[in-house]
Amino acid sequence: MISSWRKIRRSSNKKDVASMELSIPNHYRCPISLELMKDPVTLSTGITYDRASIETWIEAGNRTCPITNQVLKTLEPIPNHTLRKMIQDWCVDNSSFGIERIPTPRTPLGAREIAEILSRLVEAQQREDARACQEIVAKIVGLAKESERNKQRILKNETIGVLASSFEAFAKSSYDHNVGVLEQILLALTILISSLDGEAKFHLGSNSSLRCMVWLLNSGDLSTRRNAVLVLKHVLSSDQRKMDDFSEIKESLEGLVKVIKEPICPTTTKASLVIIYNIILSKKVNENVVTKFINMGLVERLLEMLVDSEKSICEKALGVLDGICMCNQGRERAYANALTMPVLVKKILRVSDLATEFSVSILWNLSKNESAAGNNGNGSVVLAEAVQVGAFQKLLLLLQFGCSERTKDMASDLLKMLNVHRDTVECVDTRDFRNLKLPA
Known part of the structure; x- marks a missing residue:
C-alpha cells in the first residue's frame, strides 16, 4: 500500500x-x-x-x-x-x-438584447398576459444568475423599474390568478435589489403593492416569504410614511412575526427585525401596534433568540426588545419571563457596543418603571434579581471600559439603585449562565 x-x-x-x-x-x-x-x-x-x-x-x-x-x-x-x-x-x-481545455464562453448579454427583453415585458404587462410576463421575468432571472457580468449589464438598464411597475400592475388584480408572475418578479427583485431606486420604490411602495406583499408574506411558500420580506425591508426602511401605511394593513404585523417565529434564514430574520424596529419607533404608531406584537408572543421569542444568536441578530433583537419595553405592557411581559435578567446581563460587554447599549437601556427601563408595571408595590423584585445575576459587577466594568454618555448615565443610575440590594441577595457569577438553555 x-x-x-x-x-x-x-x-x-x-x-x-x-x-x-x-x-x-x-x-x-x-x-x-x-x-x-x-x-x-x-x-x-x-x-x-x-x-x-x-x-x-x-x-x-x-x-x-x-x-x-x-x-x-x-x-x-x-x-x-x-x-x-x-x-x-x-x-x-x-x-x-495537466492543461485543461477552456470551455467555449457563452455570448455575453448585450444592451440591445436587454432592451428587447424589457420591451416584450412591458407589452405583455399592458396586455395583462401574466403567463408571458412570468416567462420573460424567468429569463431575466436566468440571465442574471448565469454570470456577474450579465447581472451588471441588466442593472445598468431600467430593468428594476420595469419589474417594479409590472409587480404593481399585477398586484391590482386577483392575487390568486397572478401569483406565479408576482412570485417570479419578487425573485428577480431580490437578485437585483442592490439597485432598487426611487422609481422602483415608488411602485413597490404603493398601497396595492404593499397589500400584495403582505398577502404573499402570510400565504406564500418559504422562498416567496423570504423574497417578500427582503423587498419590504428595502422599500420601507427609508420612508416612514410607507412604514406607517404598511403597519395599518391587516395581517402585516402577523406576517413579520411569523418570519421570526418560523425562521427561514438569518437574512430574513434580520430583515423582519429591522422592519419591526422601525415600526415600533415610529412617532405615528400608537401603543396598540406594540400591544399586537406583545400579544403575538414577540417578547418571549426575542428572549429565546438572545440565548444563542449571532451578533447581528442579537443587536437587532435587543433593539426591538428595547422599543417594546418602553411601554407598560412590554415591561410586564419581560418581568414575567425568567430569561430576561440573566440574558440581558450576559449580553453586556459580550456581543458589541450596540448590544451593550440596548441591554443597559432595557435594564434601566425595567428597573426604573418596575413599581408602575404591577409588581404588587414591591419595588425590589427586578433590582434584586439583577444584582443576583451579576449586573452590578458588569455595570462597574462598563464604566471602566467606557461607553456613550447616554449609556453611562443609565449605568450610573442603575448602580445607585442596585447598590441598595447588594447585601440582601446572594450574587451569582454570570459565567454560570454561559450554558443557559432555551425553556422547554
Missing part, C-alpha cells in the same frame, strides 16, 4: 514539474493579466485581450486601448473566435501536461 502511494506521488510530482516547464505562447496571454485567455476579444484598435480583463478596464472609466493608448471607437469588444479555437486546440494538445 505504502509503495503504491509513493509511486503515485512520484508520478504526480513529475507531472507538476512538466507543467511548470511548459510555457504559454505569448499571443495566447492577455496583455493585462498575462494569463491564458479564456474568452479573447478584440478592440477597435486591433489588440486582443481576455474579456474579463478588458471589461474591468472599461468599467473603471477608461476609454482608451491599454496597449496603444488610442481612443476606442466603440466600447463593445468583438469575440475573437479564431484565436479562442487555437487556444482550445493548444490546451487539448498539452493535456498530458
Whole structure:
C-alpha cells in the first residue's frame, strides 16, 4: 500500500514539474493579466485581450486601448473566435501536461438584447398576459444568475423599474390568478435589489403593492416569504410614511412575526427585525401596534433568540426588545419571563457596543418603571434579581471600559439603585449562565 502511494506521488510530482516547464505562447496571454485567455476579444484598435480583463478596464472609466493608448471607437469588444479555437486546440494538445481545455464562453448579454427583453415585458404587462410576463421575468432571472457580468449589464438598464411597475400592475388584480408572475418578479427583485431606486420604490411602495406583499408574506411558500420580506425591508426602511401605511394593513404585523417565529434564514430574520424596529419607533404608531406584537408572543421569542444568536441578530433583537419595553405592557411581559435578567446581563460587554447599549437601556427601563408595571408595590423584585445575576459587577466594568454618555448615565443610575440590594441577595457569577438553555 505504502509503495503504491509513493509511486503515485512520484508520478504526480513529475507531472507538476512538466507543467511548470511548459510555457504559454505569448499571443495566447492577455496583455493585462498575462494569463491564458479564456474568452479573447478584440478592440477597435486591433489588440486582443481576455474579456474579463478588458471589461474591468472599461468599467473603471477608461476609454482608451491599454496597449496603444488610442481612443476606442466603440466600447463593445468583438469575440475573437479564431484565436479562442487555437487556444482550445493548444490546451487539448498539452493535456498530458495537466492543461485543461477552456470551455467555449457563452455570448455575453448585450444592451440591445436587454432592451428587447424589457420591451416584450412591458407589452405583455399592458396586455395583462401574466403567463408571458412570468416567462420573460424567468429569463431575466436566468440571465442574471448565469454570470456577474450579465447581472451588471441588466442593472445598468431600467430593468428594476420595469419589474417594479409590472409587480404593481399585477398586484391590482386577483392575487390568486397572478401569483406565479408576482412570485417570479419578487425573485428577480431580490437578485437585483442592490439597485432598487426611487422609481422602483415608488411602485413597490404603493398601497396595492404593499397589500400584495403582505398577502404573499402570510400565504406564500418559504422562498416567496423570504423574497417578500427582503423587498419590504428595502422599500420601507427609508420612508416612514410607507412604514406607517404598511403597519395599518391587516395581517402585516402577523406576517413579520411569523418570519421570526418560523425562521427561514438569518437574512430574513434580520430583515423582519429591522422592519419591526422601525415600526415600533415610529412617532405615528400608537401603543396598540406594540400591544399586537406583545400579544403575538414577540417578547418571549426575542428572549429565546438572545440565548444563542449571532451578533447581528442579537443587536437587532435587543433593539426591538428595547422599543417594546418602553411601554407598560412590554415591561410586564419581560418581568414575567425568567430569561430576561440573566440574558440581558450576559449580553453586556459580550456581543458589541450596540448590544451593550440596548441591554443597559432595557435594564434601566425595567428597573426604573418596575413599581408602575404591577409588581404588587414591591419595588425590589427586578433590582434584586439583577444584582443576583451579576449586573452590578458588569455595570462597574462598563464604566471602566467606557461607553456613550447616554449609556453611562443609565449605568450610573442603575448602580445607585442596585447598590441598595447588594447585601440582601446572594450574587451569582454570570459565567454560570454561559450554558443557559432555551425553556422547554
